[in-house]
Amino acid sequence: MKPETLDFFDRVYAIVRQVPIGRVTSYGAIARYLGAVRSARIVGYAMNAAHNLEDVPAHRVVNRNGMLTGKFHFEGSKLMQQLLESEGVQVEADQVQDFKQVFWDPSEEL
DNA sequence: CACATGACGTTGA
DNA sequence: GTCAACGCCATGT
Numbered sequence: 001m002k003p004e005t006l007d008f009f010d011r012v013y014a015i016v017r018q019v020p021i022g023r024v025t026s027y028g029a030i031a032r033y034l035g036a037v038r039s040a041r042i043v044g045y046a047m048n049a050a051h052n053l054e055d056v057p058a059h060r061v062v063n064r065n066g067m068l069t070g071k072f073h074f075e076g077s078k079l080m081q082q083l084l085e086s087e088g089v090q091v092e093a094d095q096v097q098d099f100k101q102v103f104w105d106p107s108e109e110l
Numbered sequence: 111c112a113c114a115t116g117a118c119g120t121t122g123a
Numbered sequence: 124g125t126c127a128a129c130g131c132c133a134t135g136t
Contacts, residue, residue: 008133027118037119038131044117045133051117063118070117 008034012046013053015106019060022088023104024096026064033106048073059083066099 015030027043036042043061047070050056059080063069071080071094081091090097 028120031118036132039133040118040131041116042118042132047117049134058117061117064120065118068117073117 008036008039008042009046009049012043013050013056015110016047016050016056016058016061018106018110019057019104022102024060024062024066024084024089024099024102025104025106026062026066028064029103029105029107030061033110044070057083060087060104062096062099066096066103068094068096 011034012030019025028040031037031040031043047058050058068080071077074080084091089102
């Protein structure tokens with residue numbers, strides 16, 4: 001692992017950790033906040049790496065569509081939805097309901 | 111060193 | 124409005 005990359009990952013983790021309960025954010029929003037608008041995919045990659053870290057609630061991070069794209073990467077396919085619902089986020093068909101409301105933009109609220 | 115892959119996003123048809 | 128293709132950048136082989 002390269003130090004610089006770790007820094008990027010660390011930044012992503014920092015943002016995800018600061019996501020309020022009952023709120024979700026998107027990979028692109030995080031990438032944009034970090035100034036890496038074109039690295040939205042890398043954010044997802046970071047989540048994959050963060051998969052082992054308990055401090056990083058990856059379940060609060062969804063794609064721009066509000067769809068739980070990474071649910072398959074969790075232990076159980078339903079775990080992600082379960083966690084979100086447990087926090088008060090309505091999820092249906094692997095999609096966050098009222099995504100516009102629960103959406104948390106670090107660039108605006110942080 | 112070059113090729114293929116991926117928890118995404120944007121643009122064009 | 125939906126669907127397909129391209130681009131971006133880090134990782135793994």
